[in-house]
Amino acid sequence: MDRSENARPQSGLRPPSHYPATTIPNMGLQEITDSQNNARAHTMPPPQGLKRAYNGNLPQPEPKRKTLVERAAEPIGANKSSLPAATSALSRPNPKGTSIAALAASNTTKPPSVTVPPSRYTSTSSGASRPNFAQSVGPGSRPPISNARPVTSMGSFGQSVSGRPRGNTRSRPATAMGDHTMEVSSGLGQQANGWDVDERLHEVESQFKVMKEAMNVSLTDRKTLEDAVDLAKTRANDLERERIRLDEKNSLLQSELDGLRHQVQSLTLTLEKEQRRNKYDLEDKSREHRHELDELKRELKDEADRVQRTHREALEALERHYRVELEDERAQKSREVQELRTKLGTEQQDLSIALLAKDREIQNLRSQVEAFKSDLDREQTVKGTLQQQIAEMSTTSMTLEDRNRALRAQIEFLESDSKQQSDSFTSMESRLQDALRLAEEARLKLIKEETERRMLFNKYQELKGNIRVMCRVRPVLDPTEGDEAKILFPDLKTSTQIDITGPEEKSSLGNVSRRVMPFEFDRVFDPSVYNEEVFGEISQLVQSALDGFNVCIFCYGQTGSGKTFTMSSDDGMIPRATHMIYETITQLKEKSWSYTMEGSFVEVYNEELNDLLTSPSEGKKKLEIRHDDSRKQTTVLHCKSVALDSADKVATMLREAQNNRSVAATKANERSSRSHSVFILKLVGENSATGERCEGTLNLVDLAGSERLKHSGAEGDRMKETQNINKSLACLGDVIEALGRGSGHVPYRNSKLTHLLQYSLGGNSKTLMFVMVSPMEAHLKETITSLRFATKVHNTHIGTAKSTKKTKERISDS
Numbered sequence: 020m021d022r023s024e025n026a027r028p029q030s031g032l033r034p035p036s037h038y039p040a041t042t043i044p045n046m047g048l049q050e051i052t053d054s055q056n057n058a059r060a061h062t063m064p065p066p067q068g069l070k071r072a073y074n075g076n077l078p079q080p081e082p083k084r085k086t087l088v089e090r091a092a093e094p095i096g097a098n099k100s101s102l103p104a105a106t107s108a109l110s111r112p113n114p115k116g117t118s119i120a121a122l123a124a125s126n127t128t129k130p131p132s133v134t135v136p137p138s139r140y141t142s143t144s145s146g147a148s149r150p151n152f153a154q155s156v157g158p159g160s161r162p163p164i165s166n167a168r169p170v171t172s173m174g175s176f177g178q179s180v181s182g183r184p185r186g187n188t189r190s191r192p193a194t195a196m197g198d199h200t201m202e203v204s205s206g207l208g209q210q211a212n213g214w215d216v217d218e219r220l221h222e223v224e225s226q227f228k229v230m231k232e233a234m235n236v237s238l239t240d241r242k243t244l245e246d247a248v249d250l251a252k253t254r255a256n257d258l259e260r261e262r263i264r265l266d267e268k269n270s271l272l273q274s275e276l277d278g279l280r281h282q283v284q285s286l287t288l289t290l291e292k293e294q295r296r297n298k299y300d301l302e303d304k305s306r307e308h309r310h311e312l313d314e315l316k317r318e319l320k321d322e323a324d325r326v327q328r329t330h331r332e333a334l335e336a337l338e339r340h341y342r343v344e345l346e347d348e349r350a351q352k353s354r355e356v357q358e359l360r361t362k363l364g365t366e367q368q369d370l371s372i373a374l375l376a377k378d379r380e381i382q383n384l385r386s387q388v389e390a391f392k393s394d395l396d397r398e399q400t401v402k403g404t405l406q407q408q409i410a411e412m413s414t415t416s417m418t419l420e421d422r423n424r425a426l427r428a429q430i431e432f433l434e435s436d437s438k439q440q441s442d443s444f445t446s447m448e449s450r451l452q453d454a455l456r457l458a459e460e461a462r463l464k465l466i467k468e469e470t471e472r473r474m475l476f477n478k479y480q481e482l483k484g485n486i487r488v489m490c491r492v493r494p495v496l497d498p499t500e501g502d503e504a505k506i507l508f509p510d511l512k513t514s515t516q517i518d519i520t521g522p523e524e525k526s527s528l529g530n531v532s533r534r535v536m537p538f539e540f541d542r543v544f545d546p547s548v549y550n551e552e553v554f555g556e557i558s559q560l561v562q563s564a565l566d567g568f569n570v571c572i573f574c575y576g577q578t579g580s581g582k583t584f585t586m587s588s589d590d591g592m593i594p595r596a597t598h599m600i601y602e603t604i605t606q607l608k609e610k611s612w613s614y615t616m617e618g619s620f621v622e623v624y625n626e627e628l629n630d631l632l633t634s635p636s637e638g639k640k641k642l643e644i645r646h647d648d649s650r651k652q653t654t655v656l657h658c659k660s661v662a663l664d665s666a667d668k669v670a671t672m673l674r675e676a677q678n679n680r681s682v683a684a685t686k687a688n689e690r691s692s693r694s695h696s697v698f699i700l701k702l703v704g705e706n707s708a709t710g711e712r713c714e715g716t717l718n719l720v721d722l723a724g725s726e727r728l729k730h731s732g733a734e735g736d737r738m739k740e741t742q743n744i745n746k747s748l749a750c751l752g753d754v755i756e757a758l759g760r761g762s763g764h765v766p767y768r769n770s771k772l773t774h775l776l777q778y779s780l781g782g783n784s785k786t787l788m789f790v791m792v793s794p795m796e797a798h799l800k801e802t803i804t805s806l807r808f809a810t811k812v813h814n815t816h817i818g819t820a821k822s823t824k825k826t827k828e829r830i831s832d833s
């Protein structure tokens with residue numbers, strides 16, 4: 020065991036390095052002694068003297084079984100001086116904290132005694148070796164056991180003694196004496212003879228002496244040992260006390276340790292508390308920091324919001340500012356635009372006024388041009404007359420020249436006689452006056468001739484008949500329409516006849532035949548004729564209206580036969596009539612005639628009058644018919660009348676009437692073909708030169724479909740419509756018939772239509788009926804019916820006599 024192990028404290032707790040120096044390691048006494056024993060057991064051989072003394076006879080001492088007493092006794096002899104030092108070392112506080120074991124070890128490792136060299140025994144007495152022996156007994160004084168040393172030194176002794184081989188060799192117990200013996204023998208000299216008894220005896224004696232001395236030494240040793248035992252006992256007691264003191268100290272230390280543990284615990288607790296506190300502090304700090312961070316974030320966010328808000332506000336302010344500016348600018352611009360518009364409007368107005376003025380000017384200029392033209396014509400006539408006169412005058416002039424020459428001769432003869440010249444001027448002036456008078460007379464004659472023309476024209480119209488009937492056959496619109504009826508137009512020259520091949524008829528004999536029915540009218544238009552040509556025929560009647568007559572133009576026929584196409588299509592009779600009227604009015608201005616023209620459009624549906632120029636949204640007022648017998652004029656109360664001061668207005672009026680009719684058509688199916696429409700054009704003309712005044716009316720009537728009720732197979736409202744249509748058409752026939760008969764009573768009031776057209780059907784009025792014919796076989800019966808009705812009308816003569824022709828039906832060849 021080394022010193023460091025001895026110095027280890029008993030308990031597991033190692034005191035800290037800064038432990039107080041007074042503290043002694045907690046080591047038990049037994050342990051100390053054990054350690055010493057062990058140390059000795061390893062390091063110390065038994066005392067040399069004893070070894071020699073008991074070599075071979077004494078029991079070999081058990082080195083590890085030495086008691087404390089023996090061990091205590093060992094250093095006493097040799098360490099009498101060291102014991103007090105040791106005890107004092109134990110008793111006094113060790114400033115460096117050296118342990119007892121360490122002290123013991125130091126005693127062991129540094130023996131104060133010196134081992135007696137063996138050479139001393141060879142030459143010295145026994146008394147001289149004692150202190151050395153005592154010294155060798157002390158602790159640590161013994162030389163360490165050498166492994167090289169033979170356990171049985173006697174063997175070697177024997178060898179060394181004999182120096183030669185021995186035959187009868189006795190073994191001797193190995194003793195420590197061997198060495199001495201050998202040394203002694205060697206000291207006696209090498210020449211001694213082993214077989215010398217004396218010598219051997221001497222040797223034994225000397226050995227005996229030595230042994231005796233050894234005995235004495237042993238006794239002394241014993242005494243010394245006993246003293247040592249006592250001393251050891253004392254020392255043990257001291258040690259026991261020391262142990263108790265150490266125990267006390269130990270317990271003290273334990274309590275101190277407990278205190279320290281407690282302190283450590285409390286420190287640990289404090290530390291834990293501190294840690295906890297620190298943790299809390301840290302958490303608080305962290306919370307604070309987080310809070311601060313949140314605050315900062317919030318502030319930052321607020322700041323950012325504020326900045327954003329500021330920016331937004333700034334932006335909004337800017338936007339507002341710019342918007343206001345923009346609005347201002349826009350308002351200014353719009354004001355400018357408004358001003359410009361106003362200016363433009365004013366300019367436009369001015370322009371339109373100027374335009375109107377220009378128009379008027381142009382019109383005036385035109386009329387002037389026309390007047391100039393007529394003047395020119397007149398002047399040309401006058402010029403012709405004048406040229407004639409000039410020719411006459413040139414003849415006269417030649418005569419005059421002859422006369423002039425003669426006169427010159429006379430003048431020359433008479434020398435400046437001017438009387439004749441002035442006479443000549445006077446005659447020329449009178450001639451001019453005559454020419455002007457003639458021109459005025461010619462103008463008056465022209466006006467008179469216009470009046471005469473009107474009269475003659477009217478007479479001509481009357482001769483043609485006040486009721487005229489024309490027939491028009493529409494073309495086949497589509498090949499899929501069906502079979503075409505056999506219609507012929509035999510009189511190509513005059514175009515007044517139409518031959519209809521009737522349906523198949525069976526005679527009593529069973530012969531099937533078709534009758535050809537010829538119809539003759541004032542004019543027959545085949546399908547190839549255009550509206551333009553048709554209008555050419557009726558233009559004279561329009562002229563009559565301008566001349567102050569009431570004119571009525573009907574379109575009669577079954578549905579789909581072409582009534583509306585003839586009357587109201589874009590190039591129909593109504594637009595053409597109005598255009599013609601405009602043109603004529605303009606022409607008549609040169610004859611000092613000025614006209615006003617008013618138009619209205621009414622519809623007779625189910626024996627009720629409707630204003631087609633008033634839309635249903637404007638509210639419907641009941642129309643009433645008023646007659647002015649003195650003027651022979653009819654007025655429709657509450658009916659819209661449009662001043663037609665331009666030809667375009669007629670087209671607008673027709674469109675408006677068509678629209679209003681379409682709206683009405685949604686309530687009653689196909690209204691247009693189920694009602695009579697009447698376009699009324701009132702014309703009032705005045706002649707500024709003659710003071711004449713004329714008032715005429717042109718009625719353009721598109722009659723409802725003339726199909727028979729039983730044919731149409733109508734029911735309900737449709738039947739009522741058809742009944743009303745048939746009734747009004749029958750009334751028209753009755754009126755015409757009554758007029759033709761010259762009957763005193765004409766049943767105008769039997770239907771709304773005849774009542775409305777009262778002054779346009781009888782008396783001085785002119786009536787033209789178009790009978791419209793479908794070319795289809797399927798419509799043959801209706802065609803024949805219509806043509807028969809038309810013939811009846813055609814045979815009626817109102818006012819003046821009219822030659823009539825008789826036509827005969829014949830049987831068709833086919």
Ligand SMILES: Nc1ncnc2c1ncn2[C@@H]1O[C@H](COP(=O)(O)OP(=O)(O)OP(=O)(O)O)[C@@H](O)[C@H]1O
Nearest residue numbers: 493494577578579580581582583584585691692724
């Ligand atoms: N002479 C014609 N040339 C070409 N097409 C015609 C002619 N006459 C009539 N039509 C066409 O025949 C069709 C029927 O004509 P329209 O509508 O004038 O008949 P309507 O007798 O007025 O019929 P409704 O009594 O039903 O009004 C129309 O499509 C029209 O354009």
